[in-house]
Amino acid sequence: MIKRRHVLGLLAGSLIPVRSFAAYRDSEYLKTLNAAESLAPISERLPKSPRVIKLSQSGKLPGRHGGTIRMLIGGQRDIRYMPINSYARLVGYNEHLQLEPDILESFEISEDRIFTFRLRDGHRWSDGSEFTAEDFQYVWDDMFHNKKLFKGGVPASLKVNDKPPRFEVLDRLTVRYSWDDPNPDFLADIASPSPLRLMHPAAYLKQFHVKYQDKSKLASLIKEQGVEDWVALHQKMSRTVRPENPDLPTLDAWRPRTPPPAGRFVFERNPYYHRVDENGLQLPYVDRVLMDVSSSDLIAAKTGTGESDLQVTNLDFADYTFLKNAEQRYPLTVDLWKRIQGTRVALMPNLNCKDEVWRKLWWDVRVRRALSLAINRREINKAAFFGLARESSNTILPESPLFRAEYREAWSAYDPALANRLLDEAGLDRRGSGGERLLPDGRSARIIIETAGENTVESDVLELIRDHWYEVGIKIFVRVSQRELLRRRVKGGETIMTVAQGLDNGVPTADMSPKELAPTSDDQMQWPLWGLYHQSANNDGRAPDMPEAVALYKLFSDWRAAGDFASRERIWHAMLNLYTDQVFTIGTVNATLQPVVHSSRLRNVPKDGLYGFAPMSYLGVYMPDTFWYDDHA
Known part of the structure; x- marks a missing residue:
């Protein structure tokens, strides 16, 4: 070392x-x-x-000091965005x-x-x-x-x-x-x-x-x-x-002043904040942040009528045209940042599902690869993202120093002929009268894909995939469940497949943990019980017993023990290669665009940025405490 x-x-x-x-x-x-x-x-x-x-x-x-930033949130729980940003x-x-x-x-x-x-x-x-x-x-x-x-x-x-x-x-x-x-x-x-x-x-x-x-x-x-x-x-x-206790001392730029329940949450500047600018002004520049509770479905419309000074949450690319037109009527600026998820919409076969027939099929890499090859990602890109995204497996983006084109291209080409051949080889070679493939036990090969139904992007993409997979003899049905219920069903092995976003961090460096590529959390819907086993320090869940998943976990452990950058980089590439080649999750497109709307008087908001939870902390790495109002604009 x-x-x-x-x-x-x-x-x-x-x-x-x-x-x-x-x-x-x-x-x-x-x-x-x-x-x-x-x-x-x-x-x-x-x-x-x-x-x-x-x-x-x-x-x-x-x-300069002064002013108030208004933001809109979809519920009282969303004050959780404040300490993140x-x-x-x-x-x-x-x-x-x-x-x-x-x-x-x-x-x-x-x-x-x-x-x-x-x-x-x-x-x-x-x-x-x-x-x-x-x-x-x-x-x-x-x-x-x-x-x-x-x-x-x-x-x-x-x-x-x-x-x-x-x-x-x-x-x-x-x-x-x-x-x-x-x-x-x-x-x-x-x-x-x-x-x-x-x-x-x-x-x-x-x-x-x-x-x-x-x-x-x-x-x-x-x-x-x-x-x-x-x-x-x-x-x-x-x-x-969630900063719900106004009396709890904080080190953040703004301190909460409103206990729940409330329709408006007020955050005011922390008089003891530890940052200053180069001219000696104590940050933050903006004195107050107001978070107004609204219906999630109305936030894009309200933003487009000037009711928010800084808005990212509850906006999606589908809102961009409306928001961009609003620039002509209100003092708003609408920018597009690149989302850093490994894929915007990922299909997660549950390798821990209780259905023994489906579990055996999911363990067969030919089935996972076939379903990935059967997806027409170009059509998804054009129909849902105006061709501005990148067709890709669920993997990292070119903005990461670890990026290689082979990871993006792994089993992500549209090749229904090869998909059909792989499904036949995996034992799904029998067909019913309607052309549906039959499972080994005689059931129709129908996949129920479960979702929390929290955005229209997923439903739009699933409608396209429904047609793609039908062409290779697989029918899909979508079931919407409340998020917490869905999580329980996944962990209980009651789901066959779920839909979610891909890797959180699509822009890693070799010094960042590759834990998303290995079974390390019960939030990973493709192997929740294996992830829970690690998360609970081997006290709950089940130890991985699929050789390729075991190999990923071993590589993750090796990364944690590595003593130099070169070793970590080598391990990252070994994990990315194995993860994408095995198609544990089925990606669609990534590098999709996220509208960021702000007052045209608000300075230091980047025109181009990377948007995501980890490691960006949404707006966090761009230091909102340095955003300020220019009265001369």
């Missing part, structure tokens, strides 16, 4: 001590809060070494998908297994309390090691070869996590859209913990919040995935 040592903290967004600026500048908006909160001067609210975002170096414009992380990705310190002042890696984190002196939570190593200690001692809060102990994602790390507090601003073996996933986990939370505001949360709170006071809080016990109380008050 090659020993490597990184000390990061002097990258884009570098460290500039307070004295480098003549004076930091506050937003005028905070003056309205001063009377209520008695805010200290800005120089006392910022860390001694804030993160400085040098916008002009990246082709952006330094801006705000994207304040201990370590985060930049636009070039390189990791750099953000909340951290710096970090140091030794041998890919020892991670030392240095915090910014003077950094504070949004309520003004200090952010120190104590906030990490609280999570480690009082959450991870409390059997009621974490029944399984330290989260599985923190374990390497079933062993948790050693956690050390070196001083009030320095913590260390170390393993016996390499853990190349660690930084990616804490940089993700839904990060592994290593720290929480201890000073605030201790009032809800049985270890620190008086029993009578705790009982009163339990009753006040309408929960069953202190565990449910702590979980409710500490939830960060």
